[in-house]
Amino acid sequence: xxxxxxxxxxxxxxxxxxxxxxxxxxxxxxxxxxxxxxxxxxxxxxxxxxxxxxxxxxxxxxxxxxxxxxxxxxxxxxxxxxxxxxxxxxxxxxxxxxxxxxxxxxxxxxxxxxxxxxxxxxxxxxxxxxxxxxxxxxxxxxxxxxxxxxxxxxxxxxxxxxxxxxxxxxxxxxxxxxxxxxxxxxxxxxxxxxxxxxxxxxxxxxxxxxxxxxxxxxxxxxxxxxxxxxxxxxxxxxxxxxxxxxxxxxxxxxxxxxxxxxxxxxxxxxxxxxxxxxxxxxxxxxxxxxxxxxxxxxxxxxxxxxxxxxxxxxxxxxxxxxxxxxxxxxxx
Amino acid sequence: xxxxxxxxxxxxxxxxxxxxxxxxxxxxxxxxxxxxxxxxxxxxxxxxxxxxxxxxxxxxxxxxxxxxxxxxxxxxxxxxxxxxxxxxxxxxxxxxxxxxxxxxxxxxxxxxxxxxxxxxxxxxxxxxxxxxxxxxxxxxxxxxxxxxxxxxxxxxxxxxxxxxxxxxxxxxxxxxxxxxxxxxxxxxxxxxxxxxxxxxxxxxxxxxxxxxxxxxxxxxxxxxxxxxxxxxxxxxxxxxxxxxxxxxxxxxxxxxxxxxxxxxxxxxxxxxxxxxxxxxxxxxxxxxxxxxxxxxxxxxxxxxxxxxxxxxxxxxxxxxxxxxxxxxxxxxxxxxxxxxxxxxxxxxxx
Numbered sequence: 189x190x191x192x193x194x195x196x197x198x199x200x201x202x203x204x205x206x207x208x209x210x211x212x213x214x215x216x217x218x219x220x221x222x223x224x225x226x227x228x229x230x231x232x233x234x235x236x237x238x239x240x241x242x243x244x245x246x247x248x249x250x251x252x253x254x255x256x257x258x259x260x261x262x263x264x265x266x267x268x269x270x271x272x273x274x275x276x277x278x279x280x281x282x283x284x285x286x287x288x289x290x291x292x293x294x295x296x297x298x299x300x301x302x303x304x305x306x307x308x309x310x311x312x313x314x315x316x317x318x319x320x321x322x323x324x325x326x327x328x329x330x331x332x333x334x335x336x337x338x339x340x341x342x343x344x345x346x347x348x349x350x351x352x353x354x355x356x357x358x359x360x361x362x363x364x365x366x367x368x369x370x371x372x373x374x375x376x377x378x379x380x381x382x383x384x385x386x387x388x389x390x391x392x393x394x395x396x397x398x399x400x401x402x403x404x405x406x407x408x409x410x411x412x413x414x415x416x417x418x419x420x421x422x423x424x425x426x427x428x429x430x431x432x433x434x435x436x437x438x439x440x441x442x443x444x445x446x447x448x449x450x451x452x453x454x455x456x457x458x459x460x461x462x463x464x465x466x467x468x469x470x471x472x473x474x475x476x477x478x479x480x481x482x483x484x485x486x487x488x489x490x491x492x493x494x495x496x497x498x499x500x501x502x503x504x505x506x507x508x509x510x511x512x513x514x515x516x517x518x519x520x
Numbered sequence: 521x522x523x524x525x526x527x528x529x530x531x532x533x534x535x536x537x538x539x540x541x542x543x544x545x546x547x548x549x550x551x552x553x554x555x556x557x558x559x560x561x562x563x564x565x566x567x568x569x570x571x572x573x574x575x576x577x578x579x580x581x582x583x584x585x586x587x588x589x590x591x592x593x594x595x596x597x598x599x600x601x602x603x604x605x606x607x608x609x610x611x612x613x614x615x616x617x618x619x620x621x622x623x624x625x626x627x628x629x630x631x632x633x634x635x636x637x638x639x640x641x642x643x644x645x646x647x648x649x650x651x652x653x654x655x656x657x658x659x660x661x662x663x664x665x666x667x668x669x670x671x672x673x674x675x676x677x678x679x680x681x682x683x684x685x686x687x688x689x690x691x692x693x694x695x696x697x698x699x700x701x702x703x704x705x706x707x708x709x710x711x712x713x714x715x716x717x718x719x720x721x722x723x724x725x726x727x728x729x730x731x732x733x734x735x736x737x738x739x740x741x742x743x744x745x746x747x748x749x750x751x752x753x754x755x756x757x758x759x760x761x762x763x764x765x766x767x768x769x770x771x772x773x774x775x776x777x778x779x780x781x782x783x784x785x786x787x788x789x790x791x792x793x794x795x796x797x798x799x800x801x802x803x804x805x806x807x808x809x810x811x812x813x814x815x816x817x818x819x820x821x822x823x824x825x826x827x828x829x830x831x832x833x834x835x836x837x838x839x840x841x842x843x844x845x846x847x848x849x850x851x852x853x854x855x856x857x858x859x860x861x862x863x864x865x866x867x868x869x870x
Contacts, residue, residue, distance in 0.1 A: 217538070218545045221552070225581050272556045273584040320587050322632045359737065359781040368700045370693060370734040402854050403773060415773045416728040417691065420522070439860075441853040454526060467524040 196451055199480060200458065201487070204473060205243045207458030208234040211470055212247070224270040228259060232282035233474040235289055239498045240477050240489045244289070253292050256283045260296070264319070266304040276318045277308060277327050281334045285497060288337050288505070302340045305331045313345070313352030314366070324365040325356055329378035333495060336385050336507060350388040353379045361396025373404060373413040373426040380430045381494045384509045394434055401431050402439040409444030410463065420462045421452050421472045424479025428513075429493035432482050435512040442483045442514055449476045484514035551575050552582075559588045564596025573616070580620045583629045590636060603642040607670045613637045614674065618681055625685060631694050634678075635701065641674050643667040668707045675706040683718075690722060690729050700735075712748055715739050727765045730774035737781050758782055763798055770802060770809045783819065789827045792819055810851045813843045817861065824869060837869050 211234060214220045223230070231252065238246050259268045259279065266275030267283035280301060287293050308316045308331065315327040328349065335341050356363045356379065362371025363379035376397065383389050404411040404427045410419025411427045424445060431437045451464045452472070459468030460476035481491040490499035494509050502508055529537070555575055558568045572589040575582060593613075598606050617634045624630060644665050666672070679702055685695040703710060716739050722732035740758075743749035762782060765775040783795060796819050803812035820840050823831050844862040848855040 216545075218541045218548065221545065221548060222579050223581075225579075225583055268584065272560070274587050276583065318583075318587070320590055320632070320636060322628060322635070358734070359784075360777055364697075365693065366697055366700075368704075368738050369697050370731050372693060399857075400777075402857050405853050407853075414691070414693075415730040415777055436857075439854060439857040444853065456528070461526065462522050465526055466522075467526045 196453070196455065197447070199450060199477070199485060199487070200453055200455060201241045201243075203453075203455070203458030204460070204477070205238060205241060205246050205458075207454075207468070207473070208238055208470065209246050225273065227270040228256070228267060228279040228282040228286075229269065230470050231255070232285045233470045235286055236491075236497060237470070237474040237477045239289065239501075240481050240491055242487075242489060249290050249292075252286060253290060253295055256286055257295060259283065264304060265297075265300040266318075267301075274318060275304060276321070277305065277315060277330045277334075278317060280304065281330045284334045284337050285495075289497065289501065293338070298338050298340070302335065302338060302343055305334055306343060309345075309349070312355075313348040313350075325353060325363060325375050325382070326365065326378050328352060329382040332382045332385050337495070337505070341385070344386075346386050346388070350383060350386050350391060353383060353388075354391050357391070357393070359396075360400045361393040361398075362400050370414065371400065373401070373411070373423050373430070376401065376430045377426040380433045384433050384494045384511070385507075387509075389433070389510070392434070398431065398434050398436045398439060401427050401434070402436070405440045405445065409441065409446075409448035411440070411445065418463075419448065421449055421460055421479070422462065422475040424449055425475035425482075425493075425496070428479050428482045429496065432493040432511045432513050433509075435510070437482060437512065437514050446480060446483050446485060449479055452476060482513040484516045486517045486519040488516075490516070548578060551578075555585060555588065559584075559591075562595075564592045566597070568592055569597065576620070580624050580627050580630050586629050586633050590633075603645050606640075606642050610637045610641050611674070614677075621681075621685065622688075625689060625692055626694055628694070631698055634698070638671075638674060638678065641671045643671075644669045672708050675702060676708060678702045678706075679710070686722070690726065691731050693731065696731050696735065700738075712739055712743050712746075716743070723761075723765075727769060728772050728774050730777065733774050733778040737778065755782065759795070766799075766802060770806050770811060773811060776811045776815055779815065780818065783822075785822075786826065787822065789823075789830050792823055792827070795819060796823070808850055810847065813847050813850065817843050817847070821865065824865075833869060837865060840865055 211230065235244070235247060235252070238244050256267065258271050259273065261268050261275035264275035266277070266280040268274050268276060269279040273279070284301065287295065308318070308321070310316065310323055313328070314323040314325070315331040316323045317327045321327070332341070332344065332349065335344050353363065355367045356365070356369065356375070358364060358371045360371050363375045364370050364372060365375050369375070380389070380392060383391055403415070404413070404423060406412060406419045408419060410421070411423040412419050413423045413426065428437060431439060449460065452461045452466070453459070454461065454468045457468070459470070460473045461468045462472050477488065478491050478496060481488045482493060490513070491497070492499040492502040492508070493511050493513070495502050495507070499508070551571065551574060555568070555571050558571070569589065569592045572585050572592070575585050576589070593609065597609060601609065614634060614637050617630050617637070620627070620630045644667050646665055646667065647663065682695055682699045682702060685692060686699070689695070703715060716736065719732045719736040719739060722729050723736070740749065740754060743754070744751050759782065762775055762779050765772070766779070783791065796816060799812050799816055799819070803809055803816065806812060817840050820836050823836055824833055841862055844858045847858045851858070
């Protein structure tokens with residue numbers, strides 16, 4: 189291979205497409221079954237990554253729809269992560285996202301899903317994940333995102349919901365998982381994106397937050413999630429999505445971050461890891477590719493950082509909010 | 521998979537591994553199917569409960585099985601148990617999750633189950649009043665039993681567990697969030713001063729532990745609100761601590777972020793000038809210190825925003841401009857930010 193485009197400096201799209209396709213074929217492996225509680229999320233991550241790479245059709249549409257429907261929890265009125273798993277907000281959002289991407293929302297009982305989501309809101313405004321579940325801002329975002337995609341945001345008490353996020357805001361401009369919790373880039377993404385969906389971005393202390401986010405970049409180009417922590421590819425999305433919502437992606441060094449994400453690829457087997465040399469997984473694969481999309485990497489589709497879904501699709505649904513990534517670069 | 525090294529295996533090694541896994545895989549799948557079938561048929565038996573223990577030991581992230589386990593307890597076990605028995609079962613649940621957390625300190629579902637157990641501990645039953653006539657003597661008041669005795673004992677143990685977890689990983693946000701939960705919900709509240717002392721201990725063992733600095737900011741805010749600490753006096757002591765930390769390692773951003781909180785958004789002129797002077801002195805010693813320069817810009821901008829008439833604004837703007845240009849070369853990753861700040865500054869105070 190020519191040195192100008194050695195594998196480490198290029199996104200190996202065909203390898204990653206194959207890696208994602210193969211994930212569904214590994215049902216004779218223990219690891220596959222030990223992660224069944226993440227299956228619905230994993231399909232959403234894989235499908236979104238494929239959309240970004242222009243290979244949406246690499247997974248069979250009918251198979252996906254029938255799988256999603258097979259995870260319906262009739263008793264609760266939501267989707268579980270796998271067949272016979274309990275309904276949970278996390279898997280319900282992923283199911284809704286998959287069906288929206290496949291234009292198949294008419295296959296499910298939207299009213300029941302909406303009731304399930306709304307039933308999980310606590311008086312404080314925060315959401316629980318399920319009937320026994322913990323509550324945090326991650327789950328609140330999950331609910332807001334799903335209601336918005338289902339066209340039912342009007343069923344939500346916006347003031348109460350946004351009010352909870354405001355209570356989780358810290359002096360550094362960031363947000364924590366619950367009231368009193370430390371700012372964390374993952375929580376910053378979910379809180380900014382939820383506020384964006386609810387048209388409440390005026391609650392963000394933009395100067396402090398953009399400063400805090402820019403300081404997530406480490407000398408090796410990677411981003412961390414909190415001060416004095418290690419870099420990790422998944423923060424490429426958590427930090428960049430929030431910076432895109434604040435229209436400040438240029439406040440970090442895009443070239444160095446791009447190189448860091450690319451260096452975490454498995455150049456033989458495909459997929460992206462948390463950092464160079466580690467085992468890959470579909471979670472870091474989508475969030476690495478999502479980060480590259482926001483950074484304007486050539487040949488990728490635009491990712492909507494608020495919904496973490498294809499931008500074109502969100503636009504066509506009339507849900508596009510204010511955000512700005514770096515301009516898409518032409519292939520060298 | 522966080523932090524798992526990639527190992528390239530030969531096809532032969534992979535095949536051998538798969539074969540070795542096969543037995544494990546079959547028994548895992550069988551156990552899963554048995555449990556999910558029992559769950560469907562609403563089997564609340566002790567046998568089903570024991571199977572969930574077995575499965576959760578292999579896979580503590582199987583949230584549906586945690587849910588089923590709680591369903592069994594609520595619908596099957598508790599209705600036929602005395603309060604003492606329920607308390608014993610929940611103690612053993614807490615013990616199981618302690619073991620699981622040692623292996624999997626970041627699994628949400630385990631922490632979640634722990635909270636449920638704590639919240640489900642029953643009240644201690646009160647001894648029945650002694651019947652006067654049967655005894656043929658004046659009634660005696662039964663010895664009073666603290667109805668929340670079991671809860672207090674359990675919650676008190678939690679603090680010990682969470683401290684062990686934070687010894688193992690002082691930045692584990694699950695453990696910190698759980699700690700705050702215990703502090704705010706415990707039936708035996710702990711004084712804020714004790715929590716402040718805990719953050720001191722954590723910070724002294726590692727200045728970089730921003731989780732401890734963060735907790736400190738929350739504890740102080742509560743102490744100031746309740747009047748438990750004097751605002752001025754405690755702030756002064758904090759400025760000493762932070763200054764010491766800055767000199768120890770001027771590159772550690774935890775300290776600088778905390779300093780920003782300490783100064784706040786509405787500092788007095790005297791405070792700002794004093795802190796600017798202290799940071800300037802450190803910068804003179806460490807002329808390339810990015811955090812010194814960055815913080816000086818921030819505090820000098822505060823001077824302009826809040827005390828413009830009291831300072832030589834032309835000089836301050838000039839200082840900021842010069843520092844921002846220097847930052848662009850000292851910290852080039854964030855050069856666009858520094859350029860934008862300078863542009864905005866000049867536009868705002870032109």
